[in-house]
Amino acid sequence: MNRFYVSLAALLVSVATFAQQHSEQNHSKYVWPKDGPVRQKLGQWQDRKFGLLMHWGTYSQWGIVESWSLCPEDEGWCERKGPASANWYEYKKAYENLQTTFNPVKFNPERWADAAHRAGMKYMVFTTKHHDGFCMFDTKQTDYKITGAKSPFASNPRSNVTKEILEAFRKQDFMVGTYFSKPDWHNEHYWKPYFPPKDRNVNYDPKKYLDEWKQFADFTYNQIQELMTGYGKVDILWLDGGWVRPFSTIDSTVSWQRTIPYNQDINMARIAGMARQHQPGLLVVDRTVSGEFENYVTPEQQIPDHYMPIPWETCMTMGNSWSYIPKENFKSARKLVQTLVDVVAKNGNLLLNIAPGPDGEWHEEAYGRLQQIGNWLQVNGESVYGTKPLAPYRQDNWAFTTNGTASYASYLPAESETVLPVTVPLPMAPAKTLTLLGVKQPLNWKKTGTGATVTIPEKIRQQLAGQPVWVFKLS
Template identity: 65%
Template sequence: MYTSVQEKRKIPMREKHLLWKALLVIYLCSYSVNSNGQGTQAYDPEKTYTAPTDNQVKAKLSQWQDLKFGLFMHWGTYSQWGIVESWSLCPEDYPFTKRTGPYADNWFVYKQAYENLQTTFNPTHFHPEKWADAAKAAGMRYVIFTTKHHDGFCMFDSKYTDYKITSTKTPFSSNPRSNISLEIFNAFRKKDFMTGAYFSKPDWHSEDYWWSYFPPKDRHQSYDKKLYPERWQRFCDFTYHQIEELMTGYGKLDLLWLDGSWAGMDMAPIVGMARQHQPGLLVVDRHGAPEYVNYLTPEQKIPDHYIPVPWETCMTMGRSWSYVEKENYKPARQLIQMLTDIVAKNGNLLLNIGPGPEGDWHEAAYQRLADIGKWMQTNAESIYGTKPFAPYRQDKFAFTKNEKARYVSYLPAEKEMILPATLSFPLTDINHKSHIALLGATQPLKWEFTGDVVTVSIPETVQQQLAGEAVWVFKIN
């Protein structure tokens, strides 16, 4: 078709250039790459979100929105190699699928060696109470754990596969706490966390997904499901039953966090079953049908504007979702500012830490959480249970409120360690009877307002007292 058009009318070079530029823009708008290089569908919340109608789900969603800050953990046999979770198995040519090591040159040998990691996985330093304590002290209030990633290895005791943490092939199976998912959920529930199960719909270990008769070419099933409907139905049943195991044998679960939208399957029976066992369950079928996406999940990025629907940024504390031996964690100052920024835009922050092969975090991860917790001890009231108010985010200011007060948070520049002597910010509905204070300081502040702008004077003693804070929070009663 394109050739025949060219024959009828020779396209000038400038028009060709504009055509290709337009096509590129269309492509980039429909597909984006996150900071790990992994492709994700474009994030367009206003057009895709559908609010739930189930009253129990609505109530749970409102409760979840008030929590603001959660812990994500990617963990599996891959931690032994310190590589990206699952993706090195995927025969696609992206930076995040690159294979390394002695088996890298042969995909079949590599996959066999990768799956053989099951036989050496023995995280004997696993004590989930230590994680729950650290997360609680940091101000986290919900947890999402990877019960199964794309590689298919189950971190729970599934009876539908032997590729699991509790298999006799896995050394850790002899440990009394071998059912890792159950142990994590129990430990965090005891600390009053909402608990959620991450579950990958694709399963690259399953013969009914990557059928060895047809070697895989990409992340999708390796065969035409229309030509082999019985095999595909078998895989759908397998997925259904594994999720049912999680919904029935792991205590009260609040969230089902589903990944791998490219494994298209009918979600109605899965979600119906899950909510029958777990009434009010929040379901996040990422990039799936809107009715099964109770909140949106931008990955490794923070939207640049207020979003009126529920959403959550999932972000790594370091560079990777999975464990790497020499991790470079974001400074606590940056993480606190990210949380403040997200909450002022109506979102939650789900911060990921990858446990290591022995069953613990890097010491630096604990330190980051401790530093966040120290800030939260003073400023948590500007985070939990708040709602944003206009202008939401403006310049260095973030705006949140609850029924009792409004909060204006000042996010300083990287090297800005002292509050300015005076600060001005927009604020309506204020009068001479209002009271403005800085959280963490007892000394009263002088202020004045002109029109819709408030100017606050900060005494030098207060400047010194609160020097070095990641975010300074003004409270207006």
């Protein structure tokens, strides 16, 4: 099989650009939900802290960026590779023909759920459909799907992979979410065949072709209704493709939003109303569209540099790519644990992406990273789950949280630090008892100004050597 590869340079451009798109959002426009069950679930979600995101589709066979090579924009993440790349029409035909060879025979969602559970993850979001329009669920609205007649996996008893994944994770007590792309580059009512597409947007003026746009809006509504009615309990509807939005919501101070040429209103009130009728308390995340249908905000591939008082989630890749690439460069477990601690101290959740491959398996290295994160959380999880940020939130190498009974000061060591110093200047003073998580023995300390100087016995220093984060518990 020929493989198409995205260059590292293009990948880094992609990461940087997407991060910029989501960092530019004006979070002062956040609207707290008024619905009681939604607010209650939002609070439960905030206590979960750590989740799993999975990007998976036919594109995994070529080892390329998800969907974006179909987009006729001159950007790094849209770059086409391979023998058909010189002609967009031929490339699109070859790309969409991937459905005929996508056969993930090693698909085993129970292994994923078990690994994520052991890692300390508490919620999961799965890509039911990305921008390319290929459906990873048994939709009745299109034949372009994993259960379709052209799919060799359709005969597998587990071919409706979305259903299988959601069930496997619910059994492990996860909150579960469905990622769904609002734009659909396969649908003839979004990219109308009469016109060549120019960019990621709809390729006609919806105001001029009202019936065309209505058919697309109804298609979107019907697909989301299928996900909300045929797949058990769903906690999160995670909508991507923020350029599909009412023109009135475009923020002219945000550079990428200024390029949206048309009003692309799919009637989110109608969609959310229907979805919550079937799934009471459902969290709706209409990404980057500030207002009542963005229940939490989602900075991408980055962490805000300050505490944010609204619900938010950093979505980030475990490696470099959102989608499967044969040789992935995974972040170290140390980096991932420190990322989680940093996010939680600023009032956020971390949604970490792992991409399954064309055979339906993760890289073995991803399982290893999850095990290492889980080992740390098994000892230190009380400083993460069910906590609230504690001022000053982040200060130098320190991160602060509290559960109302105890406070936690987490020390994020530099790369060269593998052992705690003999004496540690703690930025805050304990009320009574001071311990290190993982050790029962109380520590000796002396108050110094607003903080304390802590003495670490040699036995404890060696016992906790090599940890990605050391957590002091102040009782």
